[in-house]
Amino acid sequence: MISYSYLKCKDLAQAYDLLDKEEQVYPLAGGTDLLVGMRGGKFTAKLVVDIKELAELKILEENDQGIVIGAAVTLNEIATFKPILDHALVLAEGAHSVGSYPIRNRATLAGNICNASPAADTAAPLFTLNAIVKITGSKGKRTVPINEFFIGPGKNALHKGELVESVLIPRPYPKGAGTYMKASRTGSVDLATVGVAIQRWDDQVQVAVGAVAATPVRAISVEKAINENGEKDFAKAASLARNDISPITDLRGSREYRYHMAEVLIRRGIEKVMEV
Amino acid sequence: MSEKIAINFTVNGDNESRDVEVGQTLMKFIRDDLHLTGTKSGCEIGECGACTVILDGKPVNSCLVLAVELDGKELVTIEGLTKNGELDRIQKAFIDHAAFQCGYCTPGMIMSARALLERTPEPTDEDINEALSGNLCRCGAYQEIREAVKSASKK
Amino acid sequence: MAELKTVGTSVQRKDAIEKVTGSAQFIEDRYMGPMLYAKMKKSTVAHGIIKKIDLKKAQAHPGVKAILTGKDYPNKIGLYLIDRDFLAVEKVRYWGEPVAVVAAVTEKAAAEAVELIEVEYEELPGVFDPRESMKPNAPVIHEDLGNYEIVPIFYPKPGTNIANHFKLRKGDIDKGFAEADLVIEKEYYVPQMQHVPIETHKAAVQWGHDGKLTVWSTAQSPNVVRQLLAKSFDIPMHKIRVISSYIGGGFGCKAGASVEGLVIPLAKMFPGYIVRIIFNREEDMQGTFTRQALFSKLKTGVRKDGRITALQYEMIWDGGAYTEYGVNIVRAAGYSSTGAYDIPNVKTDSYCVYTNNSIGGPVRGFGMCEMQWGIERQIEEIAKQLDMDPLEVRMINGMKKGSTTAAGQVVQDVDYHKCLKTVADQIGWGKKEGKYRGKGIAGLVKCPAQPSNAASSAIIRINEDGTAHVMIGATEMGQGMLTAISQIASEALNIPVDKIDIKVPDTDFTPYEWQSVGSRITYTCGTSVKRAAEDALGQIYLIASDLLETPQEDLTFDGKKVYSTKDPGIKATIREIADSCKKCTGEGIAGPIIGRGSFVPTNMTNLDPETGQGNPGLFYCFGATGVEVEVDPETGVIKILQLAAAIDAGQAVNPQLCISQLHGGTIMGLSTALYEEVKFDKGIMLNRNFTDYKISSIDNTPHIDSFIIETPETNGPYGARGIGEQPMIAVAPAVANAVCDALGIEFNTFPLTPERVWKAIKDSK
Numbered sequence A: 001m002i003s004y005s006y007l008k009c010k011d012l013a014q015a016y017d018l019l020d021k022e023e024q025v026y027p028l029a030g031g032t033d034l035l036v037g038m039r040g041g042k043f044t045a046k047l048v049v050d051i052k053e054l055a056e057l058k059i060l061e062e063n064d065q066g067i068v069i070g071a072a073v074t075l076n077e078i079a080t081f082k083p084i085l086d087h088a089l090v091l092a093e094g095a096h097s098v099g100s101y102p103i104r105n106r107a108t109l110a111g112n113i114c115n116a117s118p119a120a121d122t123a124a125p126l127f128t129l130n131a132i133v134k135i136t137g138s139k140g141k142r143t144v145p146i147n148e149f150f151i152g153p154g155k156n157a158l159h160k161g162e163l164v165e166s167v168l169i170p171r172p173y174p175k176g177a178g179t180y181m182k183a184s185r186t187g188s189v190d191l192a193t194v195g196v197a198i199q200r201w202d203d204q205v206q207v208a209v210g211a212v213a214a215t216p217v218r219a220i221s222v223e224k225a226i227n228e229n230g231e232k233d234f235a236k237a238a239s240l241a242r243n244d245i246s247p248i249t250d251l252r253g254s255r256e257y258r259y260h261m262a263e264v265l266i267r268r269g270i271e272k273v274m275e276v
Numbered sequence B: 001m002s003e004k005i006a007i008n009f010t011v012n013g014d015n016e017s018r019d020v021e022v023g024q025t026l027m028k029f030i031r032d033d034l035h036l037t038g039t040k041s042g043c044e045i046g047e048c049g050a051c052t053v054i055l056d057g058k059p060v061n062s063c064l065v066l067a068v069e070l071d072g073k074e075l076v077t078i079e080g081l082t083k084n085g086e087l088d089r090i091q092k093a094f095i096d097h098a099a100f101q102c103g104y105c106t107p108g109m110i111m112s113a114r115a116l117l118e119r120t121p122e123p124t125d126e127d128i129n130e131a132l133s134g135n136l137c138r139c140g141a142y143q144e145i146r147e148a149v150k151s152a153s154k155k
Numbered sequence C: 001m002a003e004l005k006t007v008g009t010s011v012q013r014k015d016a017i018e019k020v021t022g023s024a025q026f027i028e029d030r031y032m033g034p035m036l037y038a039k040m041k042k043s044t045v046a047h048g049i050i051k052k053i054d055l056k057k058a059q060a061h062p063g064v065k066a067i068l069t070g071k072d073y074p075n076k077i078g079l080y081l082i083d084r085d086f087l088a089v090e091k092v093r094y095w096g097e098p099v100a101v102v103a104a105v106t107e108k109a110a111a112e113a114v115e116l117i118e119v120e121y122e123e124l125p126g127v128f129d130p131r132e133s134m135k136p137n138a139p140v141i142h143e144d145l146g147n148y149e150i151v152p153i154f155y156p157k158p159g160t161n162i163a164n165h166f167k168l169r170k171g172d173i174d175k176g177f178a179e180a181d182l183v184i185e186k187e188y189y190v191p192q193m194q195h196v197p198i199e200t201h202k203a204a205v206q207w208g209h210d211g212k213l214t215v216w217s218t219a220q221s222p223n224v225v226r227q228l229l230a231k232s233f234d235i236p237m238h239k240i241r242v243i244s245s246y247i248g249g250g251f252g253c254k255a256g257a258s259v260e261g262l263v264i265p266l267a268k269m270f271p272g273y274i275v276r277i278i279f280n281r282e283e284d285m286q287g288t289f290t291r292q293a294l295f296s297k298l299k300t301g302v303r304k305d306g307r308i309t310a311l312q313y314e315m316i317w318d319g320g321a322y323t324e325y326g327v328n329i330v331r332a333a334g335y336s337s338t339g340a341y342d343i344p345n346v347k348t349d350s351y352c353v354y355t356n357n358s359i360g361g362p363v364r365g366f367g368m369c370e371m372q373w374g375i376e377r378q379i380e381e382i383a384k385q386l387d388m389d390p391l392e393v394r395m396i397n398g399m400k401k402g403s404t405t406a407a408g409q410v411v412q413d414v415d416y417h418k419c420l421k422t423v424a425d426q427i428g429w430g431k432k433e434g435k436y437r438g439k440g441i442a443g444l445v446k447c448p449a450q451p452s453n454a455a456s457s458a459i460i461r462i463n464e465d466g467t468a469h470v471m472i473g474a475t476e477m478g479q480g481m482l483t484a485i486s487q488i489a490s491e492a493l494n495i496p497v498d499k500i501d502i503k504v505p506d507t508d509f510t511p512y513e514w515q516s517v518g519s520r521i522t523y524t525c526g527t528s529v530k531r532a533a534e535d536a537l538g539q540i541y542l543i544a545s546d547l548l549e550t551p552q553e554d555l556t557f558d559g560k561k562v563y564s565t566k567d568p569g570i571k572a573t574i575r576e577i578a579d580s581c582k583k584c585t586g587e588g589i590a591g592p593i594i595g596r597g598s599f600v601p602t603n604m605t606n607l608d609p610e611t612g613q614g615n616p617g618l619f620y621c622f623g624a625t626g627v628e629v630e631v632d633p634e635t636g637v638i639k640i641l642q643l644a645a646a647i648d649a650g651q652a653v654n655p656q657l658c659i660s661q662l663h664g665g666t667i668m669g670l671s672t673a674l675y676e677e678v679k680f681d682k683g684i685m686l687n688r689n690f691t692d693y694k695i696s697s698i699d700n701t702p703h704i705d706s707f708i709i710e711t712p713e714t715n716g717p718y719g720a721r722g723i724g725e726q727p728m729i730a731v732a733p734a735v736a737n738a739v740c741d742a743l744g745i746e747f748n749t750f751p752l753t754p755e756r757v758w759k760a761i762k763d764s765k
Helices: A014-023 A030-040 A077-080 A084-086 A087-098 A108-114 A123-128 A220-227 A234-243 A257-272 B026-033 B089-096 B106-119 B124-133 B142-154 C016-021 C056-060 C107-116 C173-177 C220-233 C260-269 C281-287 C326-333 C369-384 C392-399 C415-425 C481-493 C520-547 C576-577 C655-676 C730-745 C755-762
Strands: A005-008 A024-027 A047-050 A060-061 A067-072 A132-137 A140-145 A150-152 A163-168 A176-182 A194-200 A204-210 B004-011 B013-021 B052-054 B059-061 B075-076 C036-041 C048-054 C064-069 C098-104 C119-122 C164-171 C182-190 C201-205 C215-216 C239-245 C274-277 C293-304 C308-320 C345-354 C438-444 C456-462 C468-472 C501-503 C555-557 C562-564 C571-573 C591-598 C619-629 C638-648 C706-709
Touching: A005 A123, A014 A024, A014 A047, A014 A084, A014 A132, A014 A163, A030 A194, A067 A084, A067 A108, A067 B075, A067 C016, A067 C706, A077 A087, A077 A108, A084 A087, A087 A123, A087 A176, A108 A123, A108 A163, A123 A176, A123 A194, A123 A204, A176 A257, A204 A220, A204 A257, A220 A257, A220 C369, A234 A257, A234 C562, A257 C755, B013 B026, B013 C468, B026 B052, B026 C730, B052 B106, B059 B106, B089 B106, B089 C016, B106 C016, B106 C591, B124 B142, B142 C064, B142 C655, C036 C107, C036 C260, C036 C281, C056 C064, C056 C107, C064 C107, C064 C260, C098 C107, C098 C260, C119 C239, C164 C326, C173 C293, C173 C308, C173 C345, C201 C260, C215 C220, C220 C260, C220 C369, C260 C274, C308 C326, C308 C369, C326 C730, C369 C392, C369 C438, C369 C730, C392 C415, C392 C438, C392 C591, C415 C438, C415 C619, C415 C638, C415 C706, C438 C730, C456 C520, C468 C481, C468 C520, C481 C520, C520 C555, C520 C562, C520 C571, C520 C576, C562 C576, C562 C755, C571 C576, C638 C655, C638 C730, C655 C706, C655 C730, C730 C755
Parallel strands: A005 A047, A024 A047, B004 B075, C036 C274, C215 C239, C308 C345, C468 C501, C638 C706
Antiparallel strands: A060 A067, A067 A163, A132 A140, A132 A163, A176 A194, A194 A204, B004 B013, B052 B059, B052 B075, C036 C098, C048 C119, C064 C098, C164 C345, C182 C293, C201 C215, C201 C274, C293 C308, C438 C619, C456 C468, C456 C591, C555 C562, C562 C571, C619 C638
16 A cells, blocks of 8 residues: 545645645546556655545536536546537547546546546547646646647646646537547557547548657648648548657557558548548 | 544445545455455456446446545445345346356446446446446356346346 | 256356355455465566575564565475476576565555565576577576476476477378378467456465464365475475365466465464465466467378378477476377377477466466467368368368377267357358458367376265255366256255255365366366265165165165155155164164265376377367458458357256356457467566456457257266366467458467558558
8 A cells, every 4th residue: 555645625726735835746536547657656646635526626517618627527427418429529439438437437537638648538539629728726727728738648738736627628619520539459448559539620620649649649731631732532631640640669559550540540530520 | 654534434325434544445445444345356457347336326446446535425335235135136137147257356247237227227238338348257257247237127 | 868857957056146245255355363464576687696685674664574585485386397486596587586575564564665675686698489498508597407306297308498398109290291282381379378367366374373284275276285385395284274265267377386385484484373465466467377378380281182191290388487387288288289180190299498488387278279279270271272161171180989189099979070060050151241251160179188197086965954065175266166066966966956065175174176177177076076976875775775674776765755666655854864864763873974986087098208199188078169250451450240159068067157168268269369468578578467468358249159069978977078168279260260261361370469460461462
């Protein structure tokens, strides 16, 4: 058993105060990455601050700005929230593909992105929805576009004393279908070998790919070919993804297979959202 | 020694108060402190599902929950399914279909299945697969488990 | 044979209620008394000399009671070859090998102390490929191999890394190849896999103040554990008691002795305390048996009509750092090296080779999955080159009654052809369903791999009320042994199965059973139980005859009473007979009824050291798997459209449990066919948890069509034979054969991961 202190926060201010003042302090929302990380020695906590029951972080609602997903909202809640199913199916699919059902009863979207794994299944969908991360901390609030939130493997844009308050799927919502496609070793509960999110915005598409670079990335070359150059051969467009990604070889797949699968899944995803 | 925190909770319908060590997982607490040994340890990282319990109505991996988080919550373990010596219908269905072999994953599997039947009284194969994909059974009783869950849903 | 009452019916599992209520006790569920907790310090190099172990800081850590190192263990341990250290002595031979063990008052204190132990190594060159390890200049891993004690049916080569060289020569191999119209030679590779039972290895040990040692263990084989511990620690056997609770899955990894000995010297230091060790998932994967990898070369000669005339098989097995058990897998694969086929001329060389990888050992199939992979793949190649139907090639060469195995043993009670035909019919063999779809069939055979005198025994106590206790030494790890064995007892005693109690073993109270391995328990333990029942029944008749003053031959027992067939009015209830029976005069007739039965094979022999000829098989179980797949040619993902499995159980003692075993083995086989491979980097096991090592889950497990074939086993109890391991064997080759049919691409290794299939498609273009 690992030794540390634990504090269940009364309000958000107490949470970011502690995050600011204490050393080796970690916020606990779902805990599914934190507990595994502490067991494996990836995190050495002196203090764990429990934020999961803070009312302001449990908000899951649609307002005039868009869909607000509080930091303590679980992935199962997200995957079944009607406005998300209606306007951001790509995110529902991404959230649904994380872990197993019991994991998704605990795991949160905020945790998934804060853990900053390049393979995070919710990240690529958020990229294609132009999601905005709302950050709060002792020095005030700020927002960061999702594509600036990921800095590197395990590294996010939070400063000391900050935490993610919510993620916003902003209006206007995309017009058109979205889909998340995942290659994995077993097709079951597994981390992504490659994860591809495709979102159609009218006659345009946005494409993001996970597990193929140090962070999830937008496949800009693919998007440009279709959106700006009017490429109708989606296979050809998808093959341009090579310019946007730089996968590595690990236990889940080789660099070559990842290049290939990114291309295949991007093409299939585009075909699906374009109803080819 | 580690810091201890007082918590109040209900377990299988009974109110309880305990002092728990920070850092102890709910799985360890259930087994070592509550002595409810039906909940099993298999991987400690939420991959095998042997430690699945129902917390506030939802199935969770108790190895990925801290014991202190139990405060104010309602916990149901496999021991809580049997009422006055009468087996729950899902337990009966597991027996009828021989939906287990070694029995080690069985409590977690049954808790996941029980929770599924609560939220989806008549699950399809796909619902069952989704609900139980986080519960590994190395003996390979999956086909029997699917049949058991389906038959329990019909009653 | 008289009509069966209980055998052949699907009675409810004996362990059912306990298991669905969570009340079934596994080792870790026992709360036993004052405890100490043990944790291991493990090697950080794969091959090296231990220069120094500094325990000072760790010893000073609060809560630490004792720390031991290799010198504290007097002897090595091993089942067939005594080569294994409990803790490394002087040198380490694999990454993660335990070098010290700490006992502390809490698990946490023990774990913290382990971190404070400082070990200095002088790293030695490691060898991680058994083909390299066989070479004359390879670094020698066991310098003392020549001095190790070994069962004299194994042939190590001291001074090298070869722990066993099994040779088999049947017929005339040159003549066989000369008769052939076609000769095919291919290389195959099967990687290591892990059993990953959901319950890891665990043991708790107590050294009593009276010098009695009690061991609670996840062991599949408590009697062998007792025997090996007695030898290794020089303790008389009556002073060791081994208790197996329910076991949360075994699949071979809990066979022999495993973790128990590690904590015995600690327990001896603290009499009365229970010292417990629990392997976590990572330790379990890296520090217990893995399936040995196999590099093989297989050459077959075949006539134009499809008849195989010659087979030459070279198998090089990665035995890992210790091969105490692995040497016998290599032998079993050698003497079975024609698979399910009758081949007249055979030359086999099977080598067990030390490497600095994790310890190799038994896994469901005991070498047959690995060895028959090559055979079942090569038959496809033969069929292709002869333009024949691969099913027909199997039918032409498949063993039937009177065929001889590679070892020259004549097989009886065989209907392999029916197994093949059953799965073929089920999957619609011969009908091509479309592009990227394909069908494949593979067959299998396996006999238990056990010493020729591996014994078994049983005691049946008839209670005063006519109920019974069956006492046996077999373990229940999910296979349903308790249920099947009580059905055999019920059948023989004519007492209903719900009036029979049966429990998991405790060597102080239950009689000897060699090991619960090799799919042998139904046969061996079942035979013992049947004999014990017959013995008890004999006593019942003897007593009744005296009581009723009626000749035994006129009496019959219906489970409740014994009565005269000539005059049903002459009768005595089982209560009257079993409760220290007395005459009406008050004179006692007989005391409590205790039936005894034992079994030792009489049909097995040693094998000739040069030719491997003899009778190694207690019985042979045949089966087949049929698969239809659809391959996504872009992603390499294989979808299983149909999966059919047939196994010849002789007589299904409990059809529902037979199907359970058939499903379980097939799913495990499918999991290895598609996903499982232990990956090493210079001996470091990379994928040692369930995030990195994936196994089948419910959502990727297809429906299985299962068939129990029943060709009675003449000497098996009620015609039954064991089927626990067998269903796994043919799955990987059947899947590969189907993928090959779909794509026209050969696979000489598995798992057939999406990436591997994709790469093969790409490379074929």
